[in-house]
Amino acid sequence: MNAPVKPIRSASPRTDVTAALVEGAGRIGYDQLPAPVVAATKRVLLDTLAVAWAAGDAAGVNAARALALRGAAGHASLWGHSGTRREPSAAAFFNGTLAAALDFDSLAGQVHADIVVAPAALAVAEQQRRSGRELIAALATGNELAIRLAAAMRTNRGFFHTSITGIFGATLAASRLRGLDASRTHDALGIALCQAGGTQQSHVEQRLTKRLQSAFAARDGVIAADLAALGITGPRAALEGPFGLFALFETGDPEQVLEGFGTRYLLEDTTLKRFPACGCSHAALQAAGELVARHGIGADDLERGEIVITPYMDRLVGGAFAPGANPQVAGQFNVRYGVAAILLRGSFGLPDITPEAVLDPAIRPIVNRLSVRVDETRTGTFAPADVIIETRDGRRLHHRVENLPGSPQAPLPEEEIYAKLVGSFTHGPSALTEARAEALIQRIERLEGVDDIATLFDQAR
Incomplete structure (x- = not known):
């Protein structure tokens, strides 16, 4: 008993x-x-x-x-x-x-x-x-x-x-x-x-x-x-x-x-949210985007890279990139894939979480040149995150994002919010016309x- x-x-x-x-x-x-x-x-x-x-x-x-x-x-x-x-x-x-x-x-x-x-x-x-x-x-x-x-x-x-x-x-x-x-x-x-x-x-x-x-x-x-x-x-x-x-x-x-x-x-x-992915990736995605925009680099420039995140972030997005069973979910929950997509395509948006994008043969070699390091001293849930890129020509580029993009500490501009709304309402099999999307908004x-x-x-x- x-x-x-x-x-x-x-x-x-x-x-x-x-x-x-x-x-x-x-x-x-x-x-x-x-x-x-x-x-x-x-x-x-x-x-x-x-x-x-x-x-x-x-x-x-x-x-x-x-x-x-x-x-x-x-x-x-x-x-x-x-x-x-x-x-x-x-x-x-x-x-x-x-x-x-x-x-x-x-x-x-x-x-x-x-x-x-x-x-x-x-x-x-x-x-x-x-x-x-x-x-x-x-x-x-x-x-x-x-x-x-x-x-x-x-x-x-x-x-x-x-x-x-x-x-x-x-x-x-x-x-x-x-x-x-x-x-x-x-x-x-x-x-x-x-x-x-x-x-x-x-x-x-x-x-x-x-x-x-x-x-x-x-x-x-x-x-x-x-x-x-x-x-x-x-x-x-x-x-x-x-x-x-x-x-x-x-x-x-x-x-x-x-x-x-x-x-x-x-x-x-x-x-x-600025990106269609787990919030634990966003600070790193923002950091990668800043490096690409500031230094004009892309996937061809990458020798190796490191992504520094917190233990909690690592638990959700720091694992191996294994897109076979559920490519879209793998793309949304893997920080190395997200950073690789930004290096390859210059941004991270809805097209980057389609199965075709996640399974793109060009993405795997970039993912493999990126590593994740967990900073055990950090306690944040969504930030901070660092992205460090070593280029083929010998440069070492580093950017840290301290706050979650879209949060009260780092709010999105009004025009970006509106663009997200219209872009989402006009996307996919249920897409509205732009006029109907604006009327619903x-x-x-x-x-x-x-x-x-x-x-x-x-x-x-």
């Missing part, structure tokens, strides 16, 4: 963190959101939609689409598929897959909150015929919760924080849009705990399940709200309990989630004026 399991003590002595969170979220409506938070919420939603729209032919998307289409018709749009609607959990799963597939989506702290929250919130908002103002409030509170949960964690044992925190943000947003009262929202967050999961093993093995984990969380957030609406009860101490999120997944301080909740918004510091920029979210994508059809 197994010995009884001893409860793990919560990092927080407070026993009502989840209840206080529900109460605080209930006081936040559109009118309580500061103007910069509204603007940030719309900007992140636009970025999420754009990179999802571009992902129609990414590996794994066809399987996600086939699964979604098996379900019953409903009221929630499958992004990029004119007139095709399914019930919300199926739509959230498919759209969550799209949003993550190109690894071009936004970063908030260490999590990709919106690729979980937006697919869930939009699907429920369409079903419930909610307004743009209601959607903005749900997105803001849902994203903020996911970001705060991750920020309060003190360890990173290998769980995929986007999934294990994102499901709570998706559940909160879906519960708001379903019109659940505080008690049932509280239950929904408990139901979310019972479904939470996600692992970085998919990252290190470069498997397609990496891009499905946010989709699972988006889908399950919708289901958690649905079950609570039907009367299913869930644990009440989902965050702070002896077997809650912080006790079982990552250690941290649940009370920190409440500090400034509703008055200070971490989502305002969301990073918009303008509609979301004026989202608070939309009376019925079910009409949101009319310009794209």
Whole structure:
């Protein structure tokens, strides 16, 4: 007979963190959101939609689409598929897959909150015929919760924080849009705990399940709200309990989630990605691009090169370049490939993560002349990174990037953000015309004026 399991003590002595969170979220409506938070919420939603729209032919998307289409018709749009609607959990799963597939989506702290929250919130908002103002409030509170949960964690044992925190943000947003009262929202967050999961093993093995984990969380957030609406009860101490999120997944301080909740918004510091690759590569990619632009070098000039990164970055992008099974994922999660692509082609964008580009025979010799060195003294997640190039004519060129490109410390220019939006909406099998892309961008920029979210994508059809 197994010995009884001893409860793990919560990092927080407070026993009502989840209840206080529900109460605080209930006081936040559109009118309580500061103007910069509204603007940030719309900007992140636009970025999420754009990179999802571009992902129609990414590996794994066809399987996600086939699964979604098996379900019953409903009221929630499958992004990029004119007139095709399914019930919300199926739509959230498919759209969550799209949003993550190109690894071009936004970063908030260490999590990709919106690729979980937006697919869930939009699907429920369409079903419930909610307004743009209601959607903005749900997105803001849902994203903020996911970001705060991750920020309060003190360890990173290998769980995929986007999934294990994102499901709570998706559940909160879906519960708001379903019109659940505080008690049932509280239950929904408990139901979310019972479904939470996600692992970085998919990252290190470069498997397609990496891009499905946010989709699972988006889908399950919708289901958690649905079950609570039907009367299913869930644990009440989902965050702070002896077997809650912080006790079982990552250690941290649940009370920190409440500090400034509703008055200070971490989502305002969301990073918009410059490159379609894991954020752990971006500082190195930026450094390589700076060297190419400054010194006019290319692949033919390379004698050897070294990329210096942190231990955490090495865990996700420092491994061997093995593109055979999943070329696109390998290209997105290998820093040597990314730097090699910049040396060979002068830049790193959506064309560089196609299977054809990753499997280009010209890339392997360049990758082989690049090495990765881990600086154990560095503790950063996404920066700093150094790229050192030794040229055939004897020069030694070095550049360091201290901050993640697109972050508040190194923001992208407005024209680059707009170019990314238009370029993504007009890319791939679901490509919009430039005029329709611009019309959709303008509609979301004026989202608070939309009376019925079910009409949101009319310009794209």
